[in-house]
Amino acid sequence: MDDMQTMHAMMLDDAYHVEQVLANGQYGITELVTLDGTGPFVRKKIPLQFARRRLWSTIAECRSPRLPQIEATYELPDWFVVIYDYVQGVTLEQYMAERGRLSADAAIRIVAQLCEAVDELHRCDIVHRDITPANIIMAADGVHLIDFGIAREHNGTDGANGMPRSHDTTTLGTWGFAAPEQYGFASTDARSDVYAIGCVLGFLVTGVQPSDKNHYERLLADADVVDSRIRAIVQQACAFEPSARPQDAAALRRLLYSANAGSTGAHGSGEAPDAVDGSATQRKHTRWVMWIAAVLVMVLIVAGGITGYVLLHGNLGGGLAQSSPDTQTSTGKIPDKNGGDSSSGSSDSSSAGSNDVEEALQNNPLELTESGWSAPNGYVEYALALRNTDTTHAVQFPQVTVTGKSADGSVMFSHTQVFAIVYASETAYFAGQAGDGEKPASVEFTMETPSADDLLDTGGAESFTVRGAKARKIDLGGTTFSGEVVCERDDDNGKGLYADDISVTLVLRDAKGRIVFGRNAYVAKPAKGSAKAFSIETYDLPAYASYDVYAHVY
Template sequence: MDDTQTMHAMGIDDAYHVEQVLARGPRGVTELVTIDGVGPFVRKKIPTVLAQRGVWSALGGSTCPRLPRVEATYELPDCVAVVLDYIPGLTLEQAVAERGRLQQNEAVSLAQQICEAVQELHRLGILHRDLTPANIIVADDGAHIIDLGIARPFTNTANRNRDTTALGTYGFASPEQYGFAPTDVRSDIFSLGRILGFMLTGIYPDDASYATLLADDPNITPRLRAVVERASAFEPSARYQSVQQFAQALTAPSDPVDPVVPAPVSMLGASNGGIRTRAIIIAAIAGIVIVALVAAMTLIPRWVANGDAEGTAANGTSQNAGPQPNTSPDDNDDDMVPSPDSSTQDSEDDDATRGDAAYDNPLELVETGWSADESGLVHYAFGLRNTSDSVCIQFPSVEITGRSEDGSVLFSHTQALMVAFPGETTYFGSQAGNSNGTVPATVDFTILEPEDYNYVNSGESASFKVDNLNAAPDGYGGEIFSGDIFVTKDSERVREQSSQLNVSLVLRDDAGAIIYGYTTFVDWPPEGGSRPFSMDVFDPPAYDSFEVYAQPW
C-alpha cells in the first residue's frame, strides 16, 4: 500500500464508531460498529497474514440470505477490515442453553437452513471449517452463519496428505482438521452432523452423556440418529459426500444414497516403511485430542488471577510436576531388549522389526507442567524420553487426567505422538479439559503401555534444531512466537512416513518449571534449508523463558 491508499483506508476506518467489542483474539478483533448513525454492522479486523481475501471476495458475490452480507472491505497497514451486516438474535448455543434439547422437527428445520448456507459456501469454492453452535444465529427468519474466521478457498490437495494447520472447535471440528488429512467438503459435513446431534441432545458432543442421550428413542428416532452418526463418521468416505445428500437424508424415509462401507483409515498413509494399519487407526483416534489447541483460538480465555508478577503463571493457575519417574505399569530402568521370539524379521520391513513378543517399556516422563485459564482449559506440556538405545516406539501415548479437589475426574484424554526415537527426549505441548469454568486441582500424566506392534528395531531417526527464536506482542493481547527450523539429522524413511513437523512451545517460570504448552504444524524443511514458523498465543501466562521443539508428525 502506498501512502495515499493508507490514508484513504484509515479515513474509512475512522468513520466507523465502535459501539461494542464482541471478541478479541489471536485471529483479530470483532466489533459492533455504526457509521453516520447507520447500522449496526459487524466489523472484523483480521491480521494481514491470516486474512483469506479470496473468501471475502467470493462471499461478496453471494445473495444467499443465510450468509453474512459483505458491506465493505478495506486494508490497513497491519490488517484487513471486513464490514458485514448485523443479524440480531441468539446464537444456537445460547438458544439451546435457554431451552434445552430441541424438538426433532425444529432441529431438522434449522439443520436444513444451515445446509442451505453451507451448500452456497461450497458452490462458491469455500470450506467453512468451524461450523459450531456459537457461529450460528437463530433469528426471526431462521438460521444464519455469522463467522467465517478460519474458512479457506478450496485448494488443490493432490500434493498434500494433511492440513498444515490444526484449527476448529473441539467436538465439532472433523478429525482431519488436526493434522491427519486435508480438509474438504466432508469436513463441513462432519460438523453439520455434530450440530444436529447438539440440537437433538442439548449437550456438546464431548459430553459423557452425549451418546446416551442420542440413543434416547422416545425423543430421537433411530432414522435421525443414523443420519447424525453417518454425517459425523470418523472416516470421511463413510460420511455423506455432499451437503445435498445430508440435507435430503434429514427428511427422507430411508437413506437417499447407497450405503457406504467405511474405508480403512488412511489418514496417516503407510509408506513402504511398513506402518501397520492397526497402529495407524489407534494413533489417529488418539491424536484427535490435539483439538485442545483449537479451543484456545476460539474461546478467548482469560487467566485466573493467582501468583506474583515474576512468574509461576502470575496471571494463571499452574502446577509443575517436575522430573517424573516412569508412571507406566512396567517400570524398568534397563534398556529394552527384544525377546528371543522377536528375532524373526518381516522381509517387508527391512531393518525394522515389529514385535510379536513382549518388550519392557523404555518410555519415561522426564518433566510435566500445566496451567489453567478461568474457563477451565488446561495448557500443558511434557517431556517423554525413550531410554532404549536401539528400539523405536511408534505412537507413544500419554494419558492426561484432570481431577477436582475431591479426586473426581473432570476430564481425561490420551495424547499420542508420532514416534519416540531411541535415546531421545521429545517435548509436546497442547491443551485439554473442559471450558465449563471448573479449574482442576490436579492434572496427572501417565504413560500408556505400548502394544507389541508399537516397537520397531530400527536405527532410523530424524532430529531438528530451532533457531532465531523471537517473541513479540501481536497487538491483540497475545504474543507471536517465531523462528526457523533446521534439520540436523535427516532420514528419507522418516520423511516418507511423516510429511509434517509438530512444533511445540513450552513456557517456563523463573524456577524453570513448565507452566504452559502450545502446538502448531509446519511442513518439513527442504533439504539443506530451513522452515520458518510462527504461533500466535493469546493471553499467555507470565513466563520467564520459553523453548520450541520440533518432531515428525
Template sequence: MDDTQTMHAMGIDDAYHVEQVLARGPRGVTELVTIDGVGPFVRKKIPTVLAQRGVWSALGGSTCPRLPRVEATYELPDCVAVVLDYIPGPTLEQVVAERGWLQQNEAVSLAQQICEAVQELHRLGILHRDLTPANIIVADDGTHIIDLGIARPLTDTANRNRDTTALGTYGFASPEQYGFAPTDVRSDIFSLGRILGFMLTGVYPDDTRYTPLLSDDLHVTPRLRAIVERATAFEPSARYQNVAQFAQALTSPTDPVDSYVPAYAVQRPVANGKPRPRTVIAVAVACVAVIAIVAAAVLIPRWIADGSDGGAANGTSQHAGSRPDPSTDDDGDAADPGADPSVRDPAGDGAAHGNAEYGNPLELVETGWSADESGYVHYAFGLRNTSDSLCVRSPSIEITGRGEDGTVLFSATQVLMFSFPGETTYFGAQAGNGNGIIPATVDFTVLEPEDYNYETSSESASFKSANLHAASDGYGGEIFSGEISVAKDSARVREQSSQLNVSLVLRDDAGAIIYGFDTYVDWPPEGGSRPFSMDVFDPPAYDSFEVYAQPW
C-alpha cells in the first residue's frame, strides 16, 4: 500500500464508531460498529498474514440470505477489515442452553437451513471449518451462519498433505483439522453432523451424556441417529461426500439403518443391455493400517468414543493397472522357472531399492484408480512383503496425481501398520483435492523403510469375509455389505491394533483395479463375525468386487 491508499483506508476506518467489542484474540478483533448513525454492522479486523482475501471476495458475490452480506472491505497497514451486516437474534448455542434438546422436526428444519448456507459456501469455493452452535444465529427468518474467521478457499488444497495448523472448535471440528489430513467439504459435513447431534441431545459431543442420549431410541429415532453417525464418521470417505447428500438424507423417508441390510444383489448392465454376471470374491488378508489415524485415536479418543462425491461420475476418468501376466517377465521374455508372478509390479510403479542392511522386501503387486468429476481419486493397491522372516512396520506408499503437463496436483502418503512376511495386503481409499481437476496419471511408489521399521517375526493375523452383497441404495449408489471373521488370530497383533480396516476393491471385466473404498469395524469376537457395510456413491461400472480385512 502506498501512502495515499493508507490514508484513504484509515479515513474509512475512522468513520466507523465502535459500539462494542464482541471478541478479541490472536486471529483479530470483532466489533459492533455504526457509521453516520447507520447500523449496526459487524466489523472484523484480521491480521494481514491470516486474511483469506479470496473468501471475502467470493462471499461478496453471494445473494444467499443465510450467509452474512459483505458491506465493505479495506486494508490497513497491519490488517484487513471486513464490514458485514448484523443479524439480530440468539445463537443456536443459546437457544439449546435455554430450551434443552430440540424436537426432532425442529432440529431437522434448522439443519436443512444450515445446509443451504454451507452448500452455498461450497459452491463459492469456500470451506468454513468452524461450524458450531455458537456461529449460527437463529433469527426470526431462520438460521444464519456467521464468523468465517478461519474459512479458506477450497482451491487452496493443492499440494497439501494436511492442514498445517490445528483449527476449529473441539467437539465440532473434524479429525483432519488436527493435522492428520487436509480439510475438504467433508470436514464441514462432520461439523454439520455434530451440530445435528447437539440439537437432538441438548448436550455437547464431549459430554458423557451425549452418546447415551443419541443412542436412546425413545429420544432419537434410529434414522436420525444413523444420519448423525454417518456424517461424523472418523474417516472422511465414510461420511456423506457433499452437503446435498446430507440434506437429502434428512428428509428421505427411507430409513438408512434398514438400507444397510440389502435384501438382494444387483447386476450392473453392460452397454448392449444384457446383464453382466457379478463375480464376488471373498478374500482373506492381514496387515494394513494407517498409523496417522492410530495416532489420532490416541490423541483424541473422545472422537472415537462418539463416534463419494464418491465414485467415478459417469466414468469421467478411469485408469487402472493390470494384473501380472505369469507367462512373461517385465521385459517380455519368458518368466524364470519358479518365479512368483504375484510379486511383480506390472504397472511399473516400482518399489524403492531398499537399504544396505535389509534391502526393501516390499513390492507393489498391482494398482488402479478412477476419478470422479470433483477430482477425488479412488484408488486401491496390493502390497506384498517378499521376505519370509521380516515384518515391516509402518510401510508407506506415496500417491501422486499429475496433470497432463506433469504438474503435481496432489501428493499423499498412505502409512500402513504392518506388512507381514510372505503376505500380500490390499488397501483401498480416496485421495485428491476435490477441486474439480482430474489427474492424467496417478503414481504409486513404495517408500523405503527405515532400519527401525524392520522386525524379525512370523506373527500375523488374517481374516475372511462372507455373505457379501451389493445392492442399490436408491440414490445412484450401491451398498456393499458382509461379515468379517478371524481366519488366523494373534494375541500380539490384537494388543497393537484396536480395529480392522475393511477395504473394497472394484475390478473391470479384464480384472484390473478401477476403484477402492474402505470402512472400519471392531475385531470380531472369538468364534464370531463382525458385520460391515459401505455406501458407495455412484461407483464406476465394474465386473467384480473383493473385500479385504486387516488389523487397524
C-alpha cells in the first residue's frame, strides 16, 4: 500500500462509528458500526498475518442472501478490514435452547435454507468447515450463515509447492459437528460441510448436541422422536467415509425434499420459525385443528396411511414465484413435456374423495406452460411456469426434472427440483439453478405427475403482486432489480399456515417474450394489504429485452 491508499483507508475507517464491540481476541476485533446514520454494519478488523483477502473477495461474489453481504474491504497498517451487513436475530443454538427439539417439517425447512447458503459457497469453491448452531443466525427472513474464520478455498492447490493436499494436517472445527477428515484423516471438501449439516439436522430433531453421544444417538434411534426418513438422511450425511455422503449441499437438499414430500408426520415439540406471528401456542393449536380436519377428508383417499404434511409451510429452497389465478399471463409458452391435455384433469366436485383425485391424476393437473434458461457462468439459470388446471385441489411439492444435454444428445446432468405449492386454478412461476459448471447445449424441463397425497383441498390461498419494479445499473456491470411485494390475499390471516416467507422471482425475456433467465430473492411475508421491499442483485446477465417480477409463498 502506498501512503495515499493508507490515508484513504484510515479516513474511511474513522468515518464509521462504533456502536458496540461484539468480540475482541487473538484473531481480531468484531464491532457493530454505523456510517452517517446508516447501518448497522459489522466491521471485522483482522490482523494482517491472519488476513485472507482472496477468501473475502470470493465471499463478496457469492449471490446467496443467506451469506454475508460485503459492503467494503480495505487495509490499514496493522489490519485487514471487512464491512458487511448486520443481520438481526438469534443464533440457532439460542433458538433451540428456548424450544427444545423441533418437528420434522420445521427442521427440514431450516436445514434446506442452510443448504441454500452452503450450496452457493460450494459453487464459489469455499468450504466453511465450521457449520454449527452457534454460527447460524435465525433472522426474520430465515437462516443466515456466519463466521468464516476457518473456511477454506477449495481450489485444489493449497498444499506445499502448489500441489493438492492429501489431508488436512491441522485439527479444525467444532467437536460434534466437524467431519472425521477435519481431524487429519483426509482433505476437507464440500462433503465435510455436508457432514456438519447432517449433524445440525440431527440436533434439531433430537434437541441434543451430537457431542453428547449417549443421549444424541439414543434419541436419534427412537422412532417416537425422529421420523425414519429424517434418521436415514442424518446417517447418510454423517457417514464416516465422505464418498458415502451426499456429495454436496444441493444433493443433500434434494434428499430433504424427498423426505418432506413423503413424510408420515411431524415429530418433536417445536414449531417452524415464525417471522410474522410470534404466538407459537396459537399456531400449534390452529395447525392441529386443520390437521385433524384434513385427516377426516383424506382418509378416503389412501387406505394404507395418511400424509402428515397437509399443513403447508412453504418451499424448502427452490424458487417459487408469483401466481396468476385463473389466467395465464405469460408469453412464449411451450407444450406440456408429458404430452397430454392437462386441462381435462380438473375436478368437478369440491370434495376430496378418491374418485376426484383419481380423475385429476388420469392426466397430470399441472401444465408446464413456459420455460427458459441461460448459462452465463456455466451454471444453468432457469425460470418456468406451472399452471394447475384443477379447479378444486392445490398441488403441493410439484416436481420438475431439469436435464442438460451436450451437443451430441448425451446427458450431462439431471436432477428433480421440488417446489412448494400451486393453488387450484393458478399459474405459478419458479426459478432455480442447475448443472455442474459446464454449459450444456440444451436443457429439457419435464413435469412429473404428482401423487394422490399431493392433491389437497387447502380451503384457501395466498396471492401477492409486485409494484414499482425497476432496474438500476450498479458497479462492475451489475444490475439491481428492486420494488415492493404487496399481499393481496391471505386466507390464513397472517398465521403462517401456508408460509412465513415470500419468494420474489425475476424473469428475463428476449424480444419474442421467451424466458432467458431466472433468479430468486426472499422477503418476510407482508401482512394483508401491506408491502415489503425487495432487491435482486445480478451480474453477467444474458441479452434480454424485458423483465417480469413475480412473488409467491416460499
